[in-house]
Amino acid sequence: MLEGVSERVRAVPPIAVRGAFGAVIALVALELGLAIAIRLGALDGALALVLGGLVPLALAALQVVGAITVVTGAFDARETVTLGAWYLGGLVVALAVALAAVVRLGVGPVAGLGHPIVLGNMTGGALGGLFVGLYAVRSQRRAADLATERARLASEHEQLVLLNRIVRHDVANHLQVIAGVADHLDGRVDPEAESAVARLQRTTDDAIELTDRMRKFVDVFAGDADRDRRAIDLGRVLSTQVENSRDVFPHAEIRLGPYPDVDVWADELLSTIYHNLITNAIKHNDGDPTVEISGSVTDDRVRVRIADDGPGVEPGRMEGLLDREFAPEESGEGVGLYLVATLVAHYDGDVWVERNDPRGSVFVVELPVADAINRGDEASVAERSPTNGT
Template sequence: MPGDERNWWALLGGAGIALVGIGFLVLAVDHLAGEHSRPVTLVLGGGIPLLVAFGTVLAGARIARSDAAKSTVLRLVGWWGFGIVASASMGIASVVYEQSHGVTLVDTTYIVINNTTVGAAGGLLIGHFYTRSRRHAEQLAAERDQLETERARLEVLNRVVRHDIRNDMTVVIGWLAALDEHVDDGGREALERVQTASDHVVELTRIAHDYVDVIVGETRPDLQLVSLSDVLETELQTRRDAYPDASFRVGDVPDVTVRANEMLGAVFRNVLNNAVQHNDEASPTVTVRADRVDGSVIVRVADDGPGIPDDRKESVFGKGERGLDSSGTGIGLHLTETLVTEYGGDIRIEDNEPKGTVVEIELTVASSTGPPSSARVRTGND
């Protein structure tokens, strides 16, 4: 089995390193026991090699008990062996060089052994960091490949949702409009329900399209200067047309530009949709206002719905989260939070009084072109 093979490689490689380390350890102890020189020589010539050899033994034992793959063990053993050969060669060359110049050396064997002991540990340490960086690079490559695959799938889904489904729904809505004059009062309610459901499907395709655009994007969005009042006015008018039974009230909105992009409309569209769709009132009331606070503007969207329990306020923006008794996809508010975060802003949920929810969207103000004004944003449903 692959798991057994992997463990055997780790056991053999780790045991080999530990056994050689024990050999270095025994030689270091022997040298230390027979050393009667100065304390400095005692430490450098015996103490340090002793500690290094002991560390090598521990490292070998750890490798032997691990589930390291064959390739990992071979890399570690390879670097360890390279350290032994390189340091031993350097030790021998150093001894030969000194002796050729008339220098008398004592315990030349231990000089080479101590040099090799330290070199072996150094090679093992290099192998550890190299293996770890290699493994990290392989994980990143695998994650990158997976992301590319998911991105390709999302792009296909985007094309299907954006073109095929939406085009078919456009045909359905067109036929519903043609049927309007042929339906009597008894079938009027059923026709309106079908019309509402069809409009909802089209809206979902738009949300899905926006969501895929944000998720598939490889880089952070290019932020621009966007007029807050213009975007709010456009989205409020669209929501009024989509929900004629709802009342949209607008307070003061500062005439400012914020750092965002063309997706800012999706932020307010999703919040306004949720304020109506998850409302338990026959004629929902949604109130929108904005306040300038230092270098930010806070847009507050308040509804008179059932509200959101405190234990769900933090998680409601999660992907797949749905409102109370919702049949939606759960991606609208997740998309909203994702966009606001990309803009460097913040979004939070508070309770409305006496009932309902307030969604606060905080955005960074880029510039101000005038005092707070609601003149550019119509109030009411007219």
């Protein structure tokens, strides 16, 4: 029934509905207050005067404040109907309870309407109903906001899935064609054009790498990365990434020190974390890069340190560099580190950056250990010491 009433008044200007309801509250409060004031002289004793007179008068005055709040508040017609229903419901219930009480005291129902118990109950019940109505309106708003947010997230999810498909298929395929043409031109052009072909190859490779990062980035936010979570051998991931990096960057010295033989609870995107950190350490080095990778286990967490001897991170960027609120630049710079921070958080881990001594930076990635047998017992973890390469 309440829904039907609210639908009928929806076309009425909200200020008119609020004004009418506010006037009803004010009139009821004034009538109750006047009736209470008239009977103040008939109350015997200080306690009766306080409970049967002063307190109900204060509650009636608060109802007038409530009427002003309703009129000046940003309530629409439907919300005002909800407030009115709760207010009148509280008033009626309080009146019924009070009349039942005075009838048991031997006072007739008609005469009991002016009894202090009835008047006090009515002021309290009406004010309580108004408070409950305000809470109900607030709950309705929260529910509406939640529904709107869910709809927005569902729309964004669909957009991310679509973007992922476009990046994965269309853009990636076009870039592969460009890369193939560039490779075909390599060695078949005039010496003057060789530098242009080399630049085309580098740019295409960077674009393919950026596209792959963005695809994985969308995988995480679209929820696709949740499906294949499992125990993954961290050592195998590290050694594979080191071998791949040595092939891609033969001029860099990449040392893989002792690392723990443990599994972490992740998915196929785990390698993206270490790939991005190793690649950044090499690409942003202003000399002959040296990257040292090591790991250790503390309690139920495994910690991997990736140290470089590059120029290091600027002091002003040290704190916010891996903040998940950090916005990558339009050029694509920062996407890799942003993806690292996102993935580590996705795996319930932590990542931070420290200064290296005497030069460079140390990126530390800490993840939970998947194998419960290895948790909290670093001494029981077998360590491998692979041969370092250049």
